[in-house]
Amino acid sequence: MPPSQSMPPTPVLQTPRLALRPVRTKDAPVIQRRFPRWEVVRWLDAKIPWPYPADGAATYVAGCLEEMARGEKSHWAIIPKSGPADLIGVISLWPDDGISRSQRGFWLDPEFQGRGLMSEAAERVTAYAFNKLGWEHLWLTNAQDNHGSRRIKEKQGARLVDLLLGDYVEGRGSQMVWLLMQKDWAVRQAA
Numbered sequence: 192m193p194p195s196q197s198m199p200p201t202p203v204l205q206t207p208r209l210a211l212r213p214v215r216t217k218d219a220p221v222i223q224r225r226f227p228r229w230e231v232v233r234w235l236d237a238k239i240p241w242p243y244p245a246d247g248a249a250t251y252v253a254g255c256l257e258e259m260a261r262g263e264k265s266h267w268a269i270i271p272k273s274g275p276a277d278l279i280g281v282i283s284l285w286p287d288d289g290i291s292r293s294q295r296g297f298w299l300d301p302e303f304q305g306r307g308l309m310s311e312a313a314e315r316v317t318a319y320a321f322n323k324l325g326w327e328h329l330w331l332t333n334a335q336d337n338h339g340s341r342r343i344k345e346k347q348g349a350r351l352v353d354l355l356l357g358d359y360v361e362g363r364g365s366q367m368v369w370l371l372m373q374k375d376w377a378v379r380q381a382a
């Protein structure tokens with residue numbers, strides 16, 4: 192994927208239990224309420240400010256909108272169809288820049304974890320990347336201790352290709368680098 196590739200406008204995507212729609216300015220207060228928990232941030236990128244400032248979500252959402260406007264990334268609010276009406280997490284996708292070996296990020300309010308919801312969101316966004324955008328692969332990463340995130344990669348058919356050191360909110364630790372090939376993912380879909 193050449194670094195110059197840009198993302199089209201972020202579409203609304205549906206799954207059986209979720210609507211995924213572009214993040215918007217009005218999402219900042221609910222993100223400010225749901226996101227700053229240690230179990231959510233500990234294995235996220237060290238660039239995330241911690242302790243989370245009072246304007247953390249507003250700054251984050253403004254950045255998301257700029258990235259989407261520039262065609263650099265897509266950021267979806269995760270909305271459960273059974274309620275509540277506001278977002279319970281975010282999932283993001285961006286093109287391969289040829290360097291960072293990372294193309295997807297996600298988090299979910301702990302109240303909604305452990306129900307298969309992020310597996311469902313990740314599958315839908317992966318289908319969008321492969322079937323709609325025509326990408327041939329996705330680079331994915333997680334902290335080695337982040338078993339939930341790791342399991343989502345395994346279930347999708349990603350191959351572990353590297354083990355590095357990563358800088359997380361909780362400090363430096365092992366980072367797993369995965370490569371999910373469209374062909375491997377499609378075989379799993381067909382099975």
Ligand SMILES: CC(C)(COP(=O)(O)OP(=O)(O)OC[C@H]1O[C@@H](n2cnc3c(N)ncnc32)[C@H](O)[C@@H]1OP(=O)(O)O)[C@@H](O)C(=O)NCCC(=O)NCCS
Nearest residue numbers: 231297298299304305306307308309310333338339340342
């Ligand atoms: C990672 C995260 C998004 C997973 O969301 P989720 O909706 O709870 O995930 P799912 O329910 O779809 O579960 C995915 C798989 O991981 C497993 N899993 C989830 N949490 C787990 C945990 N703490 N330990 C071990 N396995 C776990 C599930 O059992 C499931 O596997 P299975 O289908 O074989 O049973 C969520 O834990 C989260 O938001 N964490 C904080 C943010 C974060 O770490 N983001 C990822 C950065 S790389």
